[in-house]
Amino acid sequence: MTATTGREPLLSAALDLTSTLDLPQLLQRFVDLAAELTGAQYAALGVLDAEGTTVEFVHHGVSDTIATALGHPPTGAGLLGAIPAEGYLLLDDLTTHPAFRGFPASHPTMRSFLGVPVTIGSQVYGRLYLAEKAGGFDARDAEQMQLLAEATAVAVENSQLYSEARARERWIQVSQDITTCLLEGTEEEEALQMIADRLRDVAKADTACIVLPSVGESWACEIASGMNADQLIGAPFTAHGRALRVLQRGNGLIVDSLQRTNELRLAQLAEFGSALYAPMIVRGARIGVLLLLRAPNRPVFVTGDLSRAEALAQQAALALELAAARHAEDFANLLQERARIGRDLHDLAIQQLFATGMQLEAAREQAHERDATEVAALLESALSSVDASVRQIRSIVHRLNESTKTTVIAERLRQEASLGRTALGYAPSLVLQVDDEVIADFDDGSLSAEMQRRIPPAIADEVIAVVREGLSNAARHAHANSVQVQVRVTGRQGDGSISVEVTDDGVGFHPGDVRRSGLDNLAARARTYHGTLEITAGPDRIGTTLLWQVPLCHSS
DSSP states (O other), X not given: OOXXXXXXXXXXXHHHHHTOOOHHHHHHHHHHHHHXXXXXXXXXXXXXXXXXXXXXXXXXXXXXXXXXXXXSOOOSOTTGGGSOXXXXXXXXXXXXXXXXXXXXXXXXXXXXXXXXXXXETTEEEXXXXXXXXXXXXXXXXXXXXXXXHHHHHHHHHHHHHHHHHHHHHHHHHHHHHHHHHHHTTOOHHHHHHHHHHHHHHHTTOSEEEEEEEOSTTOEEEEEEEETTHHHHTTOEEOTTSHHHHHHHHTOOEEESOTTTOSOOOOGGGGGOOOEEEEEEEETTEXXXXXXXXXXXXXXXXXXXXXXXXXXXXHHHHHHHHHHHHHHHHHHHHHHHHHHHHXXXXXXXXXXXXXXXXXXXXXXXXXXXXXXXXXXXXXHHHHHHHHHHHHHHHHHHHHHHHHHHHTSOHHHHHHHHHHHHHHHHSSOOEEEEEETTEEOOTTOOSHHHHHHHHHSOHHHHHHHHHHHHHHHHHIIIIIOOSOEEEEEEEESOTTTOEEEEEEEEOSSOOOTTTSOHHHHHHHHHHHHHTTOEEEEEEOGGGOSEEEEEEEETTOOO
């Protein structure tokens, strides 16, 4: 193919480029036009990072089969790195250049060569490579490609501004979604998982992590989303690492490549390229750190990503604060209820029992001085007082039970999980299911009502007791970093069942370490309703699973 002559094709190509806002499409069009205008058989653009390493490679003229056989694109070293930041590199035979290091296997043979930088401001954005033109390239080709590179630089800037505006819109939408989630009272773990998922998506990251306080003075990745999430959950972050330094200083940080850094204290991060750290701070309290990660071949995070991530990190911190506030309110309500019960017992039943005791004491002292009829009358009066006290206590307990039973079981289970946080030191995970559907915290009530309808009131009380005992055992004996509670109802009354599963990642089940009476009670509760209790240790005796299940075909 021969080179196109005249200025009109070049001007038309420049206008074509500057009207394109989609960056991948823009870069491919630039490479195709460069080949078309010069008559080159091969053309490519290597997009560079801040250190001059190729992070994106767009090509023309090489088939997909050959590109696949070549594997990784060139890094930008050797002859390609010899292209100057200003001007161009024009060669009749590239193999004679001192920087030429040979062709990789499967690479097509090339001789004539033209290299032109694409500069935005004072920074080299990328390098255009052209090869194999019949008769070779000349200065006019170089001049045209310099002009086309300038037009491309303008088009790239326009595309970046457009992408930035679209990105701001997406981040604002995520921010609004998080605010809605918080106002709906979503539980802590669910809210943080949603934040990690949405943040990974909007930031175009491969992985998002939330680092939170763990046991004692340690910190760990408690929430993860995306690539290698299962390997990162539970990973410890040291006091001298970047994450906690960011938290102490209160300022976010961008790392160009974790894979190439000399300072890496967590082996699981070695597979990633660019990283972004954003501190979670609210009203001076250091809550945790948001960590965004990209694969090594992905673009580096920019300052705009950091500022927006820092804003969302504050919302994540607020999510934790609101969850703690809700827990504190639940606990305060519990204490108030206990205080009311104590007052009722003291003012009514206990006072009456005290008076009864005085009557019995008087009867004992007068037993030898009065006849049997008078003593019998005193004892009869005392027994009447005891009966009245018993009725008072029953009335108080009945009012307490009625108050509790008016709450649907889904809410009662959430209250138990919230109260369990005090003993565990963290919020246990709670999953409620009706058949295969999970009851969300913001459920409109239909699934919660369905669970309430299927479970007889007597079994509902047993389920609450089992969850309470399971959390108590985990807090006392497991020394776990996480506890999950799953309550699942399947089928209907008559042929359905309900199961309670409490799983922890602690030290494992040892029969001599747990409260035998507590487990006996759980087993007895299961037998009463023709059900079963199973307790098993996890792999390598790490963790314990308690499974309590009863059929719904028995109500007594």
